[in-house]
Amino acid sequence: MALIEVKKVLTKDLNKITTLEKKIFKENAFSKELIEKLIMKNLFFLKLEISKVKNKIIGFIIALKDQNKNVSIINFLIDPKFQNKGYGSYLLQYTIEKIKKLNNIKKITLNVQLSNSIAICLYEKFNFKRNPTILENYYQSGESAYLMELEINSRLTKTYK
Ligand SMILES: CC(C)(COP(=O)(O)OP(=O)(O)OC[C@H]1O[C@@H](n2cnc3c(N)ncnc32)[C@H](O)[C@@H]1OP(=O)(O)O)[C@@H](O)C(=O)NCCC(=O)NCCS
Incomplete structure (x- = not known):
């Protein structure tokens, strides 16, 4: 794995993030306006950069806290050129650790396409x-989703190395 850094996403990253988002999620992609709004909120909107290439964003993750002591991962991707090299695991692990440091968080939730076996x-x-409940027609494309949940206090939470 090349030298990588996790950093907060800033407004200057908007175009790069939007391009990556469209490339991967196509019709299901978040709009530029929504991404901009999410950058303005002070939450976990984190990017993964390869340090030897200046400003090379190879992936990002967005996590939001709700009113019920849960955090939702609402967006997560790694550029296809860099997939299956451990970067997704690294960014997810990093984010889970950050969330665990917040007080009173009970669960991390996310939705995933039924067909997305890799994720x-x-x-x-x-x-x-x-x-087990399937969320029918969850995505813009009409595809359905699973809800997945991680109990934060679970002692079984795996540390990925
Ligand atoms: C899901 C995603 C973020 C994973 O990122 P990644 O950097 O490829 O993940 P990793 O390299 O850490 O691999 C994670 C696991 O997925 C598996 N995997 C990754 N790419 C794979 C591929 N092309 N084929 C088969 N398995 C694959 C690996 O087996 C790995 O498990 P391992 O520990 O046994 O090796 C990435 O595939 C992606 O961006 N997909 C498109 C967007 C998406 O689906 N986001 C999630 C929405 S819910």
Whole structure:
């Protein structure tokens, strides 16, 4: 794995983040306006940069806190050129650790496409549990989703190395 850094996403990253988002999620992609709003909020909007290439963003993750002591991961991707090299696991692990440091968080939740077996495997590796209820037509494309949840206080939470 090349030298990488996790940093907060800033407004100057908006175009790069939006381009990556469209490339990966296509019709399901968040709009530029929504991404901009999410950058303005002070939450976990984190990017993964390769340090030897200045400002090279190879992935990002967005996590939001709700009113019920839960944090939702609402967006997460790694540029296809850099997938399957451990970067997704690194960024997810980093984010889970950050969330655990917040007070009173009970659960991390996320939604994932039924067909996205790679992401489901990754989340299961970190001990997320799949809720059996399928969320029909969850995405813009009409695809359905699973809800996955990680109990934060679980002693079984895996540390990825
Ligand atoms: C899901 C995603 C973020 C994973 O990032 P990544 O950097 O490829 O993840 P990792 O390299 O850490 O691999 C995680 C696991 O997925 C598996 N995996 C990753 N890419 C794979 C591929 N192309 N084929 C098969 N398995 C793959 C690996 O087996 C790995 O588990 P391991 O510990 O057994 O090696 C990335 O595939 C992605 O951006 N996908 C498109 C966007 C997306 O689906 N986001 C999630 C929305 S819920």
